Amino acid sequence: MKKKILFSVFISVFILAGMSLSSGAEKSLLLKDGKVITISGDTIEGGDILIKGRKIAKLGKNLPAGPDTEVIDLKGQWVMPGIIDSHSHIAIEGGVNEMGDLMTPQVDIKDVIYPEDINIFYALTGGVTTIHTMHGSANPIGGRGIVLKLRWGKSAEEMIFKGAPLTIKWALGENPKQTNFFLPGQSRYPKTRMGVEASLRYEFEKAKDYLSKWEDYRQKLKAKKGEPPLPPRKDYRTEVVADTLKGKYWVRCHAYQSEEMLSIMHLCKEYGIKLVCFEHGLEGYRITNELVKYSAAVSTFSDFWSYKWEAYNTMPHAVALMAQRGVLVAINSDDAERMRRLFVDAAKAVRFGGLSELEALKTITINPAIIMGIEKQTGTIEPGKDADLAVFNRHPLDPYTVCQMTLIDGEVYFDRAKHLEERKKAEEERKKKEEEAKKPKEKK
């Protein structure tokens, strides 16, 4: 018995000690001698970044390292803010589309985060640190999305970007119209733009009604007259739409054609809904005046086009043209593989339409951060912001650049040199084992 008590005391002391160690002394890390592309200001040649805990503490030249400071020498390599992908579908378990119904706001990507998706690691190898992973575009109102930091190896809960606004996915055009799938016997309303708009309007009216019923109920409760009132039936689906009307969710609306975008902005104005960003928006360059006036952003591809009719009337110059005309533009991946080379896509905006290098880099850093409502935490290299960084051996827009290191909250999540070393070891070990496995057979 005594032994048991002693043992448990010993264990708890050990745990407590461990806890105080991890929380007490704030870890500090100094990245030395980099070409620091801050995005928010000038690029600092031979710049140092001092990280304390999760945050960037200081920025400058020849910063002194304390005795407990870990130092990484960047040897003149380029550092930029961790790349942000505002439209992604990775780290989701199972399908991204709830196809079982026309409107599915009740479903939430938060419930199906898949932290072991290898694409999270692949994204890190391309300098990506934060993503907005979302429901697909099968429904006019799809499910809710979630902002994640790619803390590879951590749990789903730990990957969630704390404090990021909640989002809901809407979709217009060929996908909700089911123009390009041919499912025999599975045709459903809507099949036209008119139908998509009408089905949205119907949903908003239903939500307004729902809100007023609950308001009624609350008034009756307050009044305390006669019989206690019966509460209206809880409807999780309509409640999310109602919450969207109240501004709880940031609307991310999949749309390609300019007419559709105009029509939905019109509809949103009528219902007082804040539509934050059009997804894809390949024809957004046609309505820059209207987008700026409404202050809707566009999260788009650099040059992916012609895969369907609504993606035909566009050009790789669209990103530059929109940005130059004052629209907030982000270049997104929408694809696990494209995510690894968003910096190549940003370079295309320089080549097509002549966007400046700084503005091009903004489309994969601070612009998506603003669209996701996390610009105070990440998206630039500034003291006080999260230490989310990507290190490249050449300028990130150089055609021969390779991401060397990716940090999130001051922690290294990808280190190419280390990774290659480990891989070499693993390969040698495997070869050894294979040879050993062959030996006894030869003896026979």
Added chain:
Amino acid sequence: MMKKIIILITIVLLTIILLAQDNTDKILIKKATIVTVKGETLQNEDLLIENGKIKAIGKDITSPTGAKIIDASGKFVYPGFIDGYSHFGLTEIGAIPSTTDIRELGKENPELKVAWAINPHSVHFKTSRINGTTTALVAPEGGTFPGLSALIKMEGWTFPEISLKEVATSFINFPITAPPTRGERLGPKRETKIDVTAKLVEKIKNYLDEARHYLELKKSAAKDPSLAPPELNPKYEALAPVLDGTLPVIISVEKAKDIELAIKFAEEEKLNAIFRGCTQGFKVADKIKEAGIPVIIESLYRGPSEPEDGYDAPYRNVVELAKAGIMICFSSGTDPSLGKDLPYHAARAVAFGLDHEEAIKALTINPAKIFGVADRLGSLEIGKDADLFITTGDPLDLRSEVTHLFINGRETDLSNWWDTLYEKWQTRPLKD
């Protein structure tokens, strides 16, 4: 009298037309850095185009009368790029079936020819020329025997005008062995996926044997009138040049184990094989090299074949294949709307260690050799087709811009659908 006047006028008009044509036939590019690919890169030299061919390369070439002179000082001249696998002219908008003619029904279609199905006026020719592509292999897709590819130039009014080879290669899609599932690794022993692959390979071999048998029967019947010839089979007929090795066959193959099987298969069947894909080629590079089979690299906008290959496997693969001395060439892949990215695929490989010069070869002389047109294309040499472009810098660099592009010595229009949109929508007035 009237007749004589008409004849005279006709002669005068014809002479004028001929003279005018002659003028545009001669183009002198002056003071350029000429990347010949064949030999050394020439600094500050001239290149003369005449009658669609490269007539002269050298210092201070005197301009022939009537030649158009292009000052290319500070610029670079490269041989036109060759796209090793594409669907140019077979599809406009992927999701719209009426614009897409890539894939026929059925598994065995060795007789299908893409040649006359190609639309030489597809928008994707123009949008893909802007980065230097002058020639492409246009391929069919689907099934085990998708059909016959054509080798074409990127500009012309009709198919005969763009055609380099009406029939360039045949195709075989090799079976793909999927990685074993957890159940297969740990569960009781049963038919493995590699066994399934072996069976499928056997099926292809049987089909080729049937074709051989048919051709034998036909030959015998031709010699001996007492024998009835077999009923005409266009599919077997189309395999005749594949079986006698006169027509190369592109074998699409991905996994290392499948590549080994495909090498054995090609040897046994005595095929003139070209591999396409080979995403796990780096694991068996020495074997591919030994077999002397060239490899068409697929679009590098792809992840690893299996996570175990490593995140950078697609790029590393190219580097290792080139290092092993395998003849490689690049391709833009299955989406012609992204054809302009051909040099950017090469750039990704260079970023991960491919020699820049090798990358340029893999876009020019290598595909010319692989498709048997190295006597006409792939390098800047006197007598070769004047398929070349002038660029402001390294053509693999996104920041460079192709300023002039020539196909058969004719300067081609570099404007395209995107420019039409760009010009129009730049002019929309800005409002508050």
